[in-house]
Amino acid sequence: MNKIVIGTRGSLLALWQANFIKDSLIAKYPHMNVELQIVKTKGDKILDTPLSKIGGKGLFTKELEVLLLNGEIDLAVHSLKDVPVEFESNLGLGAITKREDIRDSFLSFKYKDIMELPSGAKVGTTSLRRIMQIHCLRKDIDCISLRGNVQTRLKRLKDGDFDAIILAQAGVNRLNITEVPIIKQLDFIPAMGQAALGIECRLDSQVLHLLDFLNDRNSLFETSAERAFIRELNGGCQVPIGVNAKLNEHNMYIEAILGLPNGNKIIKHNMSDIVLNLQDSESLGSKLAQYFITKGANDILKLAQNWTF
Structure with a gap:
């Protein structure tokens, strides 16, 4: 191949991610012509509704997958947390990159952390997972849906619409956000x-073998365990579930949390085991999910489907 077309969403963060992969490919294959094609997804177009209420999986990936299947792009760069655990036929992940900081972060112009917020404070977030963990600490906080790209969210915080907002620290780092005086990393279980970035492509494409250098072994093993956990529970990125695996040589530790967004009916548990391959990683994630199922996880997720905020 002498040309690769990368599909990406158009936000500054998505473009940072796509350009990171573009630059990595050019550095590895100096004679390769690499181009970006910007696409608006369903999740980008519907901004007046909480993500959990739009419905369906692949809110930020579906349109890119259509282009992949039609051969109009060669690969798509996603935030891995947005990638559904089941793929269209002949599509899959060609690479999973090394992870940035996995934590969520609290951003505010006035308050140092969640515990310092006054009763009834307005906190902006799109995530039921984050709302659940905020309410585990403070049930008197008013969590309000905050949609839009990172710059839109920061502007609304600056304009005083919110006392604080929650963002992924990875995005804060990648976009070098410095204009908010208080940025504190949270002890939440992430999505x-x-x-990590997930590079999606056709499994029969010539580009597949060109992506292997982008794979990070620890990220691959860790996220495979996390995705197996979600797959077993038939969940996705718009449900109140947090799961994180950490690999230290051959020992993997995985923890998860699941519950209602109001902080009630919480299940939290962890496991660890020796993992030698991807199958071991997936088995550990599935084993943890089975524990959650025995504790009533499916019933909680059904209740959470009808949640409004």
Whole structure:
């Protein structure tokens, strides 16, 4: 191949991610012509509704997958946490990159952390997972849906619409956000795949073998366990589930949390085991999910489907 077309969403963060992969490919293959094609997804177009209420999986990936299947682009760069655990036929992940900081962060112009917020404070976030973990600490906080790209969210914080907002620290780092005086990392369990990039392509494409150098072994093993956990629970990125695996040589530790967004009916548990391959990683994630199922996870997720905020 002498040309690769990368599909990406158009936000500054998505473009940072796509350009990071573009630059990596050019550095590896100096004679390769690499171009970006910007696409608006369903999740980008509907901004007046909480993500959990739009419905369906692949809110930020579906349109890119259509282009992949039609051969109009060669690969798509996603935040891995947005990538559904099941793929269209002949599509899959060609690479999973090294993770950035996996944590969520609290951003505010006035308050140092969640515990310092006054009762009834307005906190902006799109995530039921984050709302659940905020309410585990403070049930008197008013969590309000905050949609739009990072710059839109920062402007609304600056304009005083919110007392604080929650963002992924990976995005804060990648966009070098410095205009908010208080940025504090939270001890929340992150979303599946948070802080890693997933490179999606056709499994029969010539580009597949060109992507292997982008794979990070620890990220691959860790996110495979997390995705197996979500797959077993038939969940996705718009449900109140946090899961994080950490690999230290051959020992993997995985923890997860699941519950209602109001902080009630919480299940939290962890496991560890020796993993030698991807199958071991997936088995550990599935084993943890089975524990959650025995504790009533499916019933909680059904209740969470009808949640409004």
